[in-house]
Amino acid sequence: MDALEGQSQDRRATISCIADLNSPLYTWDLSSLSGSQQSWVATASQQIRSLHHRFSLRMSTPKLRRQSISHSPHSLEQCECCHCNELFASIRRSKLLAKKTSADGSYSEYSNTSWEADNKISTVICNANEAKQLMSVFQIPAYMVEAFIWDSYRPLCFSVKDCVLSWFYVHSELGNILTHLCGAVIFFGLALVTGPLVVPAAVRERNSTAKASAADYIIVYTYIMAVLFCLAASVAFHTLACHSQHKHFHSLRCDFIGILVLIVGSFVPVGYYGFLHSRGMLIGYMTMFVFIGVVGVAVSVICHVENPKRARWRPVIFMGISGAGLVPVIHAAVLSGYDKAVDKISLWYVIGMCLLYITGTVIYSFKLPERYRPGKHDVFLHSHQIFHVFVVLAATLHYVGVVRALSWAHATPV
Structure with a gap:
């Protein structure tokens, strides 16, 4: 796997992933990282679930159904878990949210999907530093999927600013x-x-x-x-x-x-x-x-x-x-x-x-x-x-x- 990219103040970790329905996509190589860097990467890795290609739509043909479960390479060669401070801030917010939502079971059917963290907010941002990167239906949380729309989805960004900036480039929304x-x-x-x-x-x-x-x-x-x-x-x-x-x-x-x-x-x-x-x-x-x-x-x-x-x-x-x-x-x-x-x-x-x-x-x-x-x-x-x-x-x-x-x-x- 790739090592940490850039300077320590950048606080970004670049990793590669291979789409596999039966094994975790994400592993971490901490050998080249300093102690403090290892600490936050290890903590982040504990928050990230194994990503499996979870397809929630009924395919229109047997051929498409077979393709949906094939062990094909992930269409994004690089995924990035970036901006550690924002990452952990979202984790803290999600813990507070979990206390509020766990009682009534709101959205519980999504809390355990492979694309969501235990705390009901995903801590994975794919290519978050590339705001215009679009995703296929296989790369987004199940709740974001629209029937018969296969591509051009925006990635999770955890930023209102990035959401608003998406007005200025082409995507499915x-x-x-x-x-x-x-x-x-x-x-x-x-x-x-x-x-x-x-x-x-x-x-x-x-x-x-x-x-x-x-x-x-x-x-x-x-x-x-x-x-x-x-x-x-x-x-x-x-x-x-x-x-x-x-x-x-x-x-x-x-x-x-x-x-x-x-x-x-x-x-x-x-x-x-x-x-x-x-x-x-x-x-x-x-x-x-x-x-x-x-x-x-x-x-x-x-x-x-x-x-x-x-x-x-x-x-x-x-x-x-x-x-x-x-x-x-x-x-x-x-x-x-x-x-x-x-x-x-x-x-x-x-x-x-x-x-x-x-x-x-x-x-x-x-x-x-x-x-x-x-x-x-x-x-x-x-x-x-x-x-x-x-x-x-x-x-x-x-x-x-x-x-x-x-x-x-x-x-x-x-």
Whole structure:
């Protein structure tokens, strides 16, 4: 094995590895190291599990299945466990984390995988000093694997800075980051112009003497903030997904909460303008939205829906809250009649929003098109990116519908 590389202050150890399912990949040659260097390398080696190629996806063909268990050389000739201080800092943090997570068993199915240390945070960084080094599906923790995406994964980096710097080179998550980052920029721009320009113009469109109320601004900005929160949480998750297991799952939880906030925030304007002249119904539905939002977030946090063991509960929660949100839409349409509902709650815009969300969700759920072209969409045009595009389109369409409903709410009575 290779000896320690560079000066002692560099504190890097360079090692080689051979992929072998039955024997440890990593061994250490301490003969050429000084006493202090031997000490930290030996300590680090105790924290590093034997790395085996663990493949968690079902291969599409017998040939691929045979290749997945072959004793082929590791595609990276050099792996580096670098920056000793950061390494041991992560170990100390992971020990504290273990005390918090061991009680409820969160993420326990990943704590014993060959790619994770006992303390639930991997202490191995492959080519960490080469930020643009990309990994194959065989070289990353199981929790980072996306179905039918074989290559272009970022390595674990344990650095928020390195995670953010990954915005500036191509990898499998770049499209996911950019699609929602662009959406966040769009809605941030809308937040700046909606108050001074859009709302007053919409109110005067059908009634030149009308003025927007404080409630109008609150309702419109509630929706905009819900969209911004959802998009920001998504960007944060896809950026920090390669930081560590701890940040991966906690940012994933924030991503789920962002989805819940977007669902609830999307139906608030519909409930408000649908029952603007029925105070009892209005208060009832607004209370319901707040209640289901709080319950949804509480369930997500308490039950750890980001945990893969509880993955089956995610669609149940999302569909349940979405179904509850559709109740005031249907109620308003029945009370007002189809013709009035088209204008009063921008019914066709609501339907269009729902269809876009459903279409994006179906594409994501069935992993289209990468399911039929595995390895061909590792970087661009895979289902998660397409889903993100549909989310931004649906949110933008609904924004137009909310502004239109605002305009009709202040229209001159005929």
